[in-house]
Amino acid sequence: MDLGIRGKRAIVCAASKGLGRGCAEALAAEGVDLVINARGAEALDATAEAIRAAHGVSVTAVAGDIATEAGRAAVLEAAGDVDILVTNAGGPPPGIWSDWSRDDFIRALDANMLTPIALMQAVLPGMIDRHWGRVVNITSGAVRSPIPALGLSNTARTGLTGFVAGTSRQVAPDGVVINNLLPGIHDTDRATALDTGVSKAEGIDIDAARRKRQATIPARRYGTPEEFGAACAFLCSQYAGFIVGQNLLLDGGAFNSTI
Ligand code: NAP
Numbered sequence: 001m002d003l004g005i006r007g008k009r010a011i012v013c014a015a016s017k018g019l020g021r022g023c024a025e026a027l028a029a030e031g032v033d034l035v036i037n038a039r040g041a042e043a044l045d046a047t048a049e050a051i052r053a054a055h056g057v058s059v060t061a062v063a064g065d066i067a068t069e070a071g072r073a074a075v076l077e078a079a080g081d082v083d084i085l086v087t088n089a090g091g092p093p094p095g096i097w098s099d100w101s102r103d104d105f106i107r108a109l110d111a112n113m114l115t116p117i118a119l120m121q122a123v124l125p126g127m128i129d130r131h132w133g134r135v136v137n138i139t140s141g142a143v144r145s146p147i148p149a150l151g152l153s154n155t156a157r158t159g160l161t162g163f164v165a166g167t168s169r170q171v172a173p174d175g176v177v178i179n180n181l182l183p184g185i186h187d188t189d190r191a192t193a194l195d196t197g198v199s200k201a202e203g204i205d206i207d208a209a210r211r212k213r214q215a216t217i218p219a220r221r222y223g224t225p226e227e228f229g230a231a232c233a234f235l236c237s238q239y240a241g242f243i244v245g246q247n248l249l250l251d252g253g254a255f256n257s258t259i
Helices: 018-029 041-055 069-079 102-130 148-174 189-202 206-214 225-235
Strands: 009-012 033-038 059-063 084-087 133-138 176-183 247-250
Touching: 009 018, 009 069, 018 033, 018 041, 018 084, 018 133, 018 225, 033 041, 033 069, 041 059, 059 069, 069 102, 084 102, 102 133, 102 148, 102 176, 133 148, 133 225, 148 176, 176 225, 189 206, 225 247
Parallel strands: 009 033, 009 084, 033 059, 084 133, 133 176, 176 247
Antiparallel strands: none
């Protein structure tokens, strides 16, 4: 299926690895030119080169922390006018409710709520002028079903979800659609880090921690960045124009509900 976005330009944040990279790869496979970002330049440059070689699109790598004003300015400057924005950043650390200080909340809000909002505020005016735009925010399944140890994530991402719920309806008349993708457990460095934490806390090896988590997922496995990227590319496609302000859960059935 041709998604009808060949020649479009996209920013994909936090994209040297994991889910962000999955989104970048899937957009590149559709002929979308990219600006990709991550803090570590070495892995980012290697990803940019791999995507260019595989898909023949233009890929500009901008190293920097997307949760900072300077990081965002560098990405936006390199990108110019864009048709597609995929927001993403690393997730906050686990803990319990009594651990977190005001500074911890501010850091989480900066990375996982205020950064995607600032990026949307920067690119939406151009999309509205050109009467076409797609925004996909990578949030978390925790928005629908809280993960108690990830209280900072639950908090920040729910705030972002509220912003998107209203804003997506304000920009839809101008051909701009904003949606959120909610990952459940996917096989990335983030999942390995969380499994490592469980293995230490419970005194079991990491394979046992992983098997334990897989057993809680009806699909009995973790999702892949490729599957996640394909869903992202569809939400960025010509066919997604009537999908407005939705929260699409990709979790192998882990969240148990009828609707
Ligand atoms: P990952 O495999 O650890 O990859 C994170 C990517 O983001 C890397 O390219 C990393 O590169 C970049 N990054 C992190 N912080 C950044 C920042 N401040 N500025 C720019 N780039 C940054 O993580 P992932 O599993 O793909 O997760 C992506 C997002 O989805 C996270 O917010 C995570 O919490 C959320 N999520 C993931 C899962 C899952 O199962 N994987 C489930 C629910 C939610 P550098 O380190 O070099 O910057």
